């Protein structure tokens with residue numbers, strides 16, 4: 001084999017060093033990225049059905065920023081159990097929608113790299129690691145962005161959290177918007193359809209159970225709430 | 235005729251084949267009417283529905299969870315191009331399970347233009363009236379009584395009266411409505427006469443077989459004839475496929491809805507598409523909602539879900555109506571965050587929401603099958619020339635709110651104040667050119683993807699709903715509309731479907 005000339009040798013070792021340095025930098029970046037994405041999230045309080053602990057942390061942070069304690073409706077986003085609700089919703093959704101929702105959480109959590117919160121370097125932390133005023137500023141920037149897609153991300157996330165907030169019986173009762181108890185008549189269809197997932201043999205009704213149809217009496221606004229929304233259900 | 239048979243997911247344990255005179259795909263307003271009429275005419279009918287039957291015990295009063303269970307793509311389906319949510323149900327009864335039961339005959343001027351522009355001769359109002367009347371009798375269409383209007387609906391009437399705009403109680407397919415405002419999550423009073431509790435049981439009484447949780451995946455053809463359909467049983471909510479089925483029939487009626495029917499045709503090898511129009515011409519009635527806050531409590535949770543409407547501006551391109559939905563779904567449109575958002579949520583009991591649906595027939599789109607799965611790719615663009623119609627509709631709603639005594643109005647238009655307190659502030663809507671993305675739109679009325687046209691090179695079906703290319707393949711959903719109808723479509727879908735069923739019954 002021909003010995004390499006000095007210049008070529010130097011080029012090779014420079015290239016090798018450059019290669020190593022790049023690999024090391026990429027490795028470090030990858031490790032930092034993984035740590036940013038995966039490490040340091042608190043364990044969830046309950047047993048989530050679909051969401052990972054990092055997604056629950058993002059949601060809890062967003063929920064608390066959107067619905068802080070106090071104000072005209074006392075429960076905060078955490079009190080209302082928004083993260084747990086969204087977890088149920090994600091679990092009930094189909095794979096493509098789950099992915100979309102997950103992408104939303106990821107964008108907000110790590111979007112601070114592209115759109116940092118105020119506060120210098122600390123504004124680059126992931127969303128759930130920001131302090132309350134920084135979170136508020138970040139959400140405000142997404143909400144009022146001139147860029148439609150950013151506004152859409154914000155409104156979608158706020159929509160999910162608002163659904164969760166309004167699923168809380170305390171919030172609904174406070175606003176007097178809880179669903180009312182309604183006596184559901186038994187009609188012909190009820191003799192034919194079982195509950196979803198159950199066998200036809202489980203239909204509990206026979207023709208003897210048919211009741212008169214609704215008489216159109218207006219709902220009583222002072223009437224009782226539906227089971228699960230009444231005070232004693234808390 | 236002996237009693238029919240309804241099969242549910244838990245009842246399937248093997249692959250199977252059925253024989254019928256006619257197979258009807260989809261149990262929404264279109265399909266259920268066809269199944270009912272054909273059974274009544276004495277034919278053996280198999281009605282195939284991908285969704286399950288919902289009993290009151292299956293309803294979720296929570297808006298988000300209800301959407302995840304009753305709607306395609308969990309209620310998160312949107313168009314691409316101009317991003318707009320669009321909802322289609324997957325349930326026995328189709329859209330009638332979740333809709334507000336609004337029933338309007340298509341206006342005479344709309345049907346006259348359909349006839350003129352699409353080479354149709356028998357689709358004038360006078361041609362459809364007998365079908366509208368027959369449907370009204372079956373599903374109990376009548377004006378919403380004052381006792382269950384609630385203040386939210388009556389304020390709209392008052393605002394219209396003050397301005398001299400015409401308005402009227404909405405006619406709905408309900409019997410004994412109690413004003414619970416829950417039409418979207420399922421009527422616990424069993425008052426809404428959705429297809430699952432009216433026409434489907436009637437078809438069963440007449441001897442029809444109803445396969446639920448059964449997704450048709452292709453129409454089978456031989457030469458220029460359809461010979462049946464094939465598909466898979468799918469688990470409720472997850473859509474996981476299991477057993478295979480086939481239905482052999484002398485006639486096939488597709489009523490899977492404006493989004494699903496073109497996908498089925500495309501997935502069946504591109505049949506019925508010599509005109510090249512399958513999946514094209516998609517139109518919506520894009521809608522905008524406006525919230526008004528009143529000085530005293532409105533108690534908006536009480537009242538027929540949508541009880542009042544105004545057709546004053548129909549010819550200008552929009553129809554105005556009142557609206558209610560689970561509070562959570564209305565609240566998602568409120569602006570702000572933090573304590574400001576909480577303040578706005580606390581205003582909900584003092585609020586009413588009214589909406590406009592617009593006739594934007596310059597705004598077109600298309601529905602395409604994806605390589606895998608049955609959820610379509612829906613592309614649609616709001617034409618900039620249609621944007622002023624929606625801006626004017628928002629302005630008119632604000633005007634009615636202020637005339638009815640609202641203290642503030644939330645227009646929901648980007649780049650416009652979140653909350654306005656005088657009508658003068660709304661004037662800007664008329665002066666400024668809005669971009670489509672400035673509007674928060676929703677489009678639950680969708681049409682035209684298999685449109686009727688007298689000329690076989692320009693439409694998929696003829697006036698009666700029969701495919702130009704395959705003589706025993708019929709379509710009976712909102713896809714056959716040649717153009718948007720300017721009013722809520724369900725009653726017209728059913729009237730056209732009845733005409734289709736009678737024509738098919740004559741030829742079977």
Ligand SMILES: Cc1cc2nc3c(=O)[nH]c(=O)nc-3n(C[C@H](O)[C@H](O)[C@H](O)COP(=O)(O)OP(=O)(O)OC[C@H]3O[C@@H](n4cnc5c(N)ncnc54)[C@H](O)[C@@H]3O)c2cc1C
Pocket residue numbers: 259260261262263264265282283284285321322323324325326327328329330332333334335336337338418448449450451489490491492494495498678679680710711712713722723724725727
């Ligand atoms: C929230 C909401 C409120 C509305 N309110 C009103 C209103 O008040 N008044 C009004 O006029 N209109 C209203 N609409 C619109 C109206 O409900 C629809 O236009 C109407 O339901 C369309 O009827 P259709 O028969 O064309 O299709 P659909 O109602 O969509 O029925 C199609 C059926 O086919 C089934 N299907 C689809 N693909 C397959 C397959 N491959 N195999 C088997 N089955 C399949 C679907 O699951 C569905 O049940 C509303 C819509 C929504 C979403």
Ligand code: SF4
Pocket residue numbers: 335408410411412413414415416417418420421422423424425426537538539
């Ligand atoms: S408003 Fe309530 S009672 Fe009336 S039809 Fe709708 S859900 Fe039923």
